[in-house]
Amino acid sequence: MVTVAERLGEAMAAQRVSQSGLARAVGATQGSISLILLGKTTNSRLLPKIATFLGVSLAWLLGMADDPSDDAVVPVLPPQVMLPVVLPSENALADMFEGLLLVIDELQPVRERPLDDIARELAQLLPTGMSQLQGRLFEMPRPPRQRTTAAKAKTQALASGDREQQQ
Known part of the structure; x- marks a missing residue:
């Protein structure tokens, strides 16, 4: 399975963009880009901006499509919160x-x-x-x-x- 880190590295190499250059372009820190490239962050809010800047689809960047130009829609799942509940009698x-x-x-x-x-x-x-x-x-x-x-x-x-x- 292809990871976000691998796809990001591939797209950055294809565009000849450095971590610091990408960070400046998307309004992030170089450290944020580094965390994604190291696989320590896989669900960053920056990914849509990164995909747009690098000219690839978000679906491809996330490993959900095989073609970098594929405009597949990435399903957005609502956050789930689990809370313990004590019900009255x-x-x-x-x-x-x-x-x-x-x-x-x-x-x-x-x-x-x-x-x-x-x-x-x-x-x-x-x-x-x-x-x-x-x-x-x-x-x-x-x-x-x-x-x-x-x-x-x-x-x-x-x-x-x-x-x-x-x-």
């Missing part, structure tokens, strides 16, 4: 989701809207709902809470789509 989450659904339903009845609109609204409200649960992260499991008769009726009406029962 099932009861706390159920309370939060019920509250979010009731808020959304108050704005416009849920049964009259497409599911993807409701899902987007829930996604927008989720951070606020989660912030309200911070004190409930480590509560002991308990049986599901008993809802009032009015809350049960409203929840059942939401589930069945009976608008008159909700009023």
Whole structure:
């Protein structure tokens, strides 16, 4: 497999460009170019500028194309962040989701809207709902809470789509 360092060295030799000359041309330090050439940096933000200056495609420089003039599009992947998550209890989450659904339903009845609109609204409200649960992260499991008769009726009406029962 061809490396970025090898491709960069090849392109610099073909253009007869020194490390310091390339660095000046792309607004970098000679040390930055040296790190790429040594293979210590393989994902530099300078690579698109370097490829343009040297007259090669970024795809070729990255080893994703065989022809230096190939205009292949290099897929740009969004950065991924992994965070440990501690979720509240099932009861706390159920309370939060019920509250979010009731808020959304108050704005416009849920049964009259497409599911993807409701899902987007829930996604927008989720951070606020989660912030309200911070004190409930480590509560002991308990049986599901008993809802009032009015809350049960409203929840059942939401589930069945009976608008008159909700009023």
